[in-house]
Amino acid sequence: MIEHSRTGPVLRHAVLIGFALIVLFPFVWIVMASFKTQIALLMGQWRFAPTLFSYDSVINGKTSDFVTNFKNSSIIAIASTTIVLSVATLAAFSLYRLQWADWVLRVLLAWSVIFHMVPPITLAGAWYTMFRSVGLDNTYAGIILAHTTINLPMALWMMGVFIRDVPKELVEAAQIDGARTPKVLRYVVIPIVRPGLAATGILCFIFSWNEFPVALTLSQRATATVPLGIGKYAQENTIAYTEMAAASTLSIIPAFILLIVAQRFIVRGLTSGAVK
Template sequence: MIGSGIAGRAVPAEQSEASRTPQMQSLVGPLLTLATYAIAFIFFFPILWTLLSGFKTEVDAGASPPLLFFHPTLANYHSALLETDYFDFFKNTVILAIGSTVLAFLLGVPAAYSLAIYSTKRTKGTLTWVLSTKMMPIVGVIVPIFVIYRNIGLLDSRLGMVFLYAAMNMPLVIWMMHSFFTEVPRPILEAAGVDGAGVGTILTRVVLPISGPGLASTGLICLIFSWNEFFLAYMLTAGNAGTLPIYLVRFMSSHGQSLASMSAASTIAIAPVFIAGWSAQRALVRGLTMGAVK
């Protein structure tokens, strides 16, 4: 292994197992596992460090060399939460995320159901078109939205943002739920149909309960995207409908060098997404690839 000059020849340890003695083979596995732990730790470190710094005093947070051990304090959380308008932004973020997800579901789920159950020659084309709306670079539509919102008073309003985030997430809802609905066994639907159930009944009483996990993870992914969205929020909101990403930018310009309070503010801004994201882990790939990868 040592000094194999050409990059392509530098065979990773695991892969030349076959030619190794048994003792070495038994070492390779644990070593690789250790390396994996180390890499995961380094990769996660920025988040860990932010979390830790939130519990430090300002002096400790800015200390050089960096402090690993310190007396934890909750003062930063206290001041970030109570002494700024954090809560207004938090409330906006929750309202926009939930409102837009509900709207995207109300329109997207029936559409996905229709595309999955009554598939016609045009279904594929429709799905592609839906996807293309998501692929459109946001700068291609932002100018008229800005101008129109400005004229009709939707600038810096929660309602206006709910509309946009719903449109942003609807392709995802349609594609993901389409992929879940096509997995519902046909005989179940046919049986319900024979029993005389209407389309609405079949959807709400038969299909949706079966697709529960799919609905939940799709919803969580929508929440994450709305929660973290920045470009639209930055262009179209200010103090009234601003969300946490906006709060963070403002906080940074006013408390730029206060690392500890900045960390506390960051931690509470991202914590809900971690909970949502880790719970939706299994369906995450499906969501990110619009159902293309299961």
């Protein structure tokens, strides 16, 4: 029995380590490729002299727009995430704490799920036509509105879970004391759902940062985002593998920092409601 009790945890840890290695291997390969020369990478050399040539080419190259792409992605991701969090929080509070009929809540949430299942690329053509007619094509505003629309259904569901778990007694007590809805949200609801805001915001930021097909349709060189900048290294006649790897490694940094800083919020946000 003692040997069996010791073997079980060891086996589980071995399986978890194996899966972790499978997940991390592509990331490690990309990072290693970014420090290789094109010849060393194509020859499959595992032992090589690290070089920063690819990073220098990506950041300082005359034909590279990666710094601009990085700035564009930062502006778009931060702005769209801010709008999504604001709208989703207000909508969730309205649905779960104001006197709406049950069918309104069910219909809106069901529609959010259906809309979230629609591939964004199917809407990109319509968005391009609409934005072009009002002068928002190739602008930050157009891409921000598109990313806000894409991420809002998920944010509404996540914030709804947290708003729903706020005790009604606290909200009612604040209202009895004369607090109007803005003060109830600011001093009662938001401090309680702060982990949900963090988790939802991080996921929306990452999804906006990594979004490709809609940005490809709605942007040009001046407003191109990081995924588009990475894709430019794959041309018809040649593929700059090492520069692409370097750009990919740099693009991971913002999301990686956010994941480290607020890891516990993401876990709590994704598992909220699973255990009561």
